[in-house]
Amino acid sequence: MLQSKQQSMAWLLRYLRPVSGRLGILLLLLLASTGVQLVNPQIVQRFIDTAAGSGVVSSLLTLAGTYLILAALNQLLTVAVSYLGNDVSWRSTNLLRGDLLKHCLRLDMRFHNVKTPGEMIERIDGDVTHMSNFFSMFIIKVIGSFVLLAGILGFMFTINWPIAAVMTLFTFASIGAMVFIRDMGVKSSKDERGASAALFGFIEERIAGIEDVQANGNVPYVMNRFYRAMRNVFLKGRKAWMLRVVPWNTTVVLFAVAVTAVLLLGVHYYLNEKISLGTLFLIYQYTQMLNDPIEQLGDQVQEFQKAKSGIMRSQELLGSRSEIAEGTRTALPEGPLGLEFEHVHFSYTPDKPVLHDITFTVRPGERLGIIGRTGSGKSSLSRVLLRLYNIGSGAIRVGGVDIRELSLSALYRRVGMVTQDVQLFDGSLRDNLTLFDGSISDSYILETTERLGLKQWIDSQPEGLDTHLKAGGSSLSAGEAQLFALTRVFLTQPSLVILDEPSSRLDAATEAMLQTAVDQLMTHCTGIVIAHRLSTLEQVDHIMVLGDGRILEFGEREKLAKDPASHYAQLLITGREEDLA
Structure with missing residues (x-):
C-alpha cells in the first residue's frame, strides 16, 4: 500500500517538476494573500474600537484607507493566483495528455480492437481534465489553508485562549473527519468516469455507422441505448457526488456547533467587559474566516477523490503494454528487399x-x-x-x-x-501527402503525383498544395x-x-x-x-x-x-x- 502511494507520488512529481518554478511563485502569491486576509480584520477591529472611543477622524480615515488598499491588493493577488494556477494546470495536464496519446499510439492492434475512439478520447482528455485542479491548486490550496488556519488560531490564542481552544477543537475535528473519509468517493468516482467513457464510445460508434443506422431504421434502437447509457452516467455520477460531499457536510455540522459556542463565549466576555466591541467583531470575523480554509480543504478532498480516480485510470492506461516488442536493429540492405x-x-x-x-x-x-x-x-x-x-x-x-x-x-x-x-487529416494537401514531413520538396511531390495521374486534380484546387483538406476526405x-x-x-x-x-x-x-x-x-x-x-x-x-x-x-x-x-x-x-x- 505504502509502495503504491510512493509510486503515485513519484508519478505526479514527474508532471509537476517542469512547472515547479511557477508552483513556487504561486505559493508565494498565496501566502501573501493569506497575510492580507489575516491583517484586514485587525484593521476593522481598530477602526471599531477607535470609533467607539471617540477617536480622531484622521485616524479613522487612515484605517479605512489602509483597509481599502489591502482589499484591492488581495483582489489583485486572487486574480494572479487564479491565472497562474490555470497556467500550471494546463501545462502539467497537457504533458500528461501527450504521454497518454503517445502511449496509446504505440499500443498494438489487439488493444485498439477492444477500445472505441470515443472511449479513448474520454480516457485521454476527460480523465485528465478532472485532474487539472489537483495539478494546479491542490497542493497550493492545502498549504495556504493550513497557513491561514495556523495564523487565525495563533492570533486568537493571544486574544482569548478559551475561544481559541474551541476553534482549535473544531479545526482538528474537521480535518480529522476529512482525512478519515477522504477515499470514500474514489471508487464511485472511478466508476463514474468509466460510465462516461462508455457513453462517449457509444456515441462515436453510432455516429461512425450513421449510414447503416439510418438505412436500416435503427434510430429508435440507438436512442434507447443512448438513454440507458445516459441514465447509467447519471446514477453513477449521483452516487459519486453524494459520497464526495460527505466531508463537506461533516464540516458544515461541526462549523455550526463551533460558531454557536464561539459566539456565546464572545458575547459572555463582552457583557462582562473582558473584551471590546472591536475584539468581539474580530472574534466573529476570524470564526467566519476559519470556515473558509476548512471549506477549501473539504472542496480539495472532493477534488482529490475525482483526481485520484483519474490518476488510477491514467496509470492503468499507461500500464497497458503492447505485445509488440521492438528490436534494436536499425539498418536493412540497400535496394529492393526480399x-x-x-x-x-x-x-x-x-x-x-x-x-x-x-x-x-x-x-x-x-x-x-x-x-x-x-x-x-x-x-x-x-x-x-x-x-x-x-x-x-x-x-x-x-x-x-x-x-x-x-x-x-x-x-x-x-x-x-x-x-x-x-485516412485524411485536417491540414493542407501537402501535409496529407507527406504526412507532415517537411523534408519532401514540392517539386518531388508534383513529379510523383503527375506520374500517378493526380497532378491534374491538384492543379484544379484553389491553392494547389496549400489547399486545406478536412478530416475524413469528404472532398x-x-x-x-x-x-x-x-x-x-x-x-x-x-x-x-x-x-x-x-x-x-x-x-x-x-x-x-x-x-x-x-x-x-x-x-x-x-x-x-x-x-x-x-x-x-x-x-x-x-x-x-x-x-x-x-x-x-x-x-x-x-x-x-x-x-x-x-x-x-x-x-x-x-x-x-x-x-x-
Whole structure:
C-alpha cells in the first residue's frame, strides 16, 4: 500500500517538476494573500474600537484607507493566483495528455480492437481534465489553508485562549473527519468516469455507422441505448457526488456547533467587559474566516477523490503494454528487399487460427500477387508483416532480417502499404501527402503525383498544395483517395510495397492509369499485390492463392496461367471475379 502511494507520488512529481518554478511563485502569491486576509480584520477591529472611543477622524480615515488598499491588493493577488494556477494546470495536464496519446499510439492492434475512439478520447482528455485542479491548486490550496488556519488560531490564542481552544477543537475535528473519509468517493468516482467513457464510445460508434443506422431504421434502437447509457452516467455520477460531499457536510455540522459556542463565549466576555466591541467583531470575523480554509480543504478532498480516480485510470492506461516488442536493429540492405515467410502461424483469438504454416519467398525486385476469398487470410499477411500483430510461431524476414529484430521505425521507413481505406487529416494537401514531413520538396511531390495521374486534380484546387483538406476526405472521390494513398506511400521511396486491394475503388479507366503508374514506380522495389480483380495481377511475377489461411497454390504467374489444373487458370478461364469476393 505504502509502495503504491510512493509510486503515485513519484508519478505526479514527474508532471509537476517542469512547472515547479511557477508552483513556487504561486505559493508565494498565496501566502501573501493569506497575510492580507489575516491583517484586514485587525484593521476593522481598530477602526471599531477607535470609533467607539471617540477617536480622531484622521485616524479613522487612515484605517479605512489602509483597509481599502489591502482589499484591492488581495483582489489583485486572487486574480494572479487564479491565472497562474490555470497556467500550471494546463501545462502539467497537457504533458500528461501527450504521454497518454503517445502511449496509446504505440499500443498494438489487439488493444485498439477492444477500445472505441470515443472511449479513448474520454480516457485521454476527460480523465485528465478532472485532474487539472489537483495539478494546479491542490497542493497550493492545502498549504495556504493550513497557513491561514495556523495564523487565525495563533492570533486568537493571544486574544482569548478559551475561544481559541474551541476553534482549535473544531479545526482538528474537521480535518480529522476529512482525512478519515477522504477515499470514500474514489471508487464511485472511478466508476463514474468509466460510465462516461462508455457513453462517449457509444456515441462515436453510432455516429461512425450513421449510414447503416439510418438505412436500416435503427434510430429508435440507438436512442434507447443512448438513454440507458445516459441514465447509467447519471446514477453513477449521483452516487459519486453524494459520497464526495460527505466531508463537506461533516464540516458544515461541526462549523455550526463551533460558531454557536464561539459566539456565546464572545458575547459572555463582552457583557462582562473582558473584551471590546472591536475584539468581539474580530472574534466573529476570524470564526467566519476559519470556515473558509476548512471549506477549501473539504472542496480539495472532493477534488482529490475525482483526481485520484483519474490518476488510477491514467496509470492503468499507461500500464497497458503492447505485445509488440521492438528490436534494436536499425539498418536493412540497400535496394529492393526480399521477403520470406517461414512456417508462420497466426490467430486473432486463440480458438480461431487465421494463418496456418505459411511459407514462401519473394526475391528482391519481384512482384507477388495474392488472391483468395474473403476471410482467406490475405489482409492478415500484411498486418503481421507490418507488425501490427505478433505471429504465433515461425519467422518473417525482410531483406534477410527477422522483423522482430528490427525497430519499428526502421521497418516502416523501408516498407510501405496502401490500404483500401484512406485516412485524411485536417491540414493542407501537402501535409496529407507527406504526412507532415517537411523534408519532401514540392517539386518531388508534383513529379510523383503527375506520374500517378493526380497532378491534374491538384492543379484544379484553389491553392494547389496549400489547399486545406478536412478530416475524413469528404472532398475526394473514391478513386482520387486511392491515388492519394498510393502517392503518399511512394513519396517515402519504400523498398518493399504492399498494395492491399489497390484498385477495389477505381473504375476501369482510373485502374488502367493506376496500373501504368504502379509499373513505373515499382521498378525499384519489391511488390506485394493483394487483389480482387485479376486484371490487377497481369504484371506480377508470382501468384499465391490462399484458402482458409493456407497456401493452396504458389508459383510463377505464366506457368500457373498455362496449367489448366491450377486455381489461377480456372479463375482466368471462368472470368468470375465474384469468386474472389
